[in-house]
Amino acid sequence: MTGALGGAVKRSAPPRWRRVLRLWHRWFGLGAAVWLLLLAVTGSAIVFYEELDRALNPDWRSIPVAAAPRTPAADRAVEAAARAVPGFSPRYIDLPDKPGETIVMLGEIDAPDGKGGPAQVFADPRDGQVLGWRRNDVVSFDRRHLMDTLYGLHVDLKLGPAMTWFLGLVGLLWAIDHIAAIILAIPSVKAWRSAFRIQGRGLNLRRVFDLHRAPGLWLAPVTLVVAVTGTVLAWPDDSREAVRLVAPVSERLHEHYPSKGPPPAPIGVDRAVAIATGHTRAAADSVLVVARKGVYGVRTFDDRDLDHLGRLWTYVAMADGRIVGQRHDNGQGAGDGFFAWQYPLHSGQALGLTGRLLVLASGLATILLCVTGVVLWARRRPKPRRS
Structure with missing residues (x-):
């Protein structure tokens, strides 16, 4: 111009x-x-982690729908995993949500030679037989490890x-x-x-x-x-401190339980699940094995859940099966509610x-x-x- x-x-x-x-x-x-x-x-x-991993590893992640049991054999799965993967102990057991799914256990391999580490074991819910397992600390793009590798890269690049x-x-x-x-x-x-x-x-x-x-x-x-x-x-602790400046934030109940270790003869996962589901009258989603506190944290589904995961925690004592506490992830106030929404929003599961x-x-x-x-x-x- x-x-x-x-x-x-x-x-x-x-x-x-x-x-x-x-x-x-x-x-x-x-x-x-x-x-x-x-x-x-x-x-x-x-x-679409679950769908893709199930498509890549159908022999690990699925059984015939018609053969699915009403109650998964979690205790037998834990025992079979210890035999198939020496030194393995689960800290989290994801139970089948739908007929045809398998039991998925996350835990640690305690190897005397120092070659232990995080592992994931898949078991048949009918008899607990181990269908397969993988290390979670390796980077591999074969069909067995692809989705787990991508997940680890997303969290911390391994x-x-x-x-x-x-x-x-x-x-x-x-x-x-x-x-x-x-x-x-x-x-x-x-x-x-x-x-x-x-x-x-x-x-x-x-x-x-x-x-x-x-x-x-x-x-x-x-x-x-x-x-x-x-x-x-990524910053759970720092975020909690920041939110506490404006609203109270409570922790999961087991963080406040005294450390006493597991009893000599724990009641087992199956019984803990039966006790919790009988109390909540809802299906179980997963179990957190909190051995250092001597409790099982059984997660069941609830109307307050914000995503596809069961968010109602019922804590069952390993020693005698007593219910020692119960808490929903939504908590009681605005601070707890803020954190309850984070994963459902980040993953899109909220909608x-x-x-x-x-x-x-x-x-x-x-x-x-x-x-x-x-x-x-x-x-x-x-x-x-x-x-």
Whole structure:
């Protein structure tokens, strides 16, 4: 454009705060692109962890529906696991929720040679026979380990608590970046509609920019929830301390029980499940074996559950079968309720299949944002002058 005097009309420079936001968004995006890409790829896959792992390992994860027992043989499964995997002791036993599913036990292998570690054992609910097992501390992309590897990479890249903390920091900064991204994406109230459109042709700069901006705006509410909940799940203790500043937060009951170790002759998982389900009159979801406290934490389904997991805990004494406490994950107040929502929202389970599909879409959109953001930066960089 030219003005009345024939000179070029220059665009006014953006305000300083907008330039600051642009710098923040650019350099955060470039610095976090690799980490967000890894989280998005692995997170998109594990949205359907159970279904995919069952499809890859049907001999471990399923039995004929018609042959499914009314009561799974959990004690026999624990005994068979100790024989099949020497040194294995379960800390968590996931019972079949539907006919045709198997018992899944998570625990530790206590090996005298120091080669122990976390393991997962699958057992037939009819007789407890071990169908297969795998180590949880290996990185392998064969069908036996693929989904478990992706899950571990999503949590901490298989590198331990320090990396979990770092990924929580990435999540926090990503949540903050949502504010800058939305402000930059909508330069004015009048132009808000264009920010949601994808224009241009082929892979020209305009189209790449719109592919970076529009999907991010479409799914910004979902990705913001994923970022915040991911931070809370990665920083459970710090998050609790922060929430306690505004609302009381209670812990699971077994954290307050005295440490006394397991009794010489515990009542067993099967009896603990029978006692808890008889008390709650609801089906059992899983059992937490809290040996150091001498209790079984039996989780049963309840009308207050926020996702597909049983969230009502009934604590049964290992020594004599007494019910020593009961608590729902929702807790009693706003602080407890906040934490109860974190996993259901992060996984999408709070809204069932619709929620999981939204989380999957947000993961795919994040992959697109990472790729197009790097492409935009590379194509907009000033080219070096030739001498």
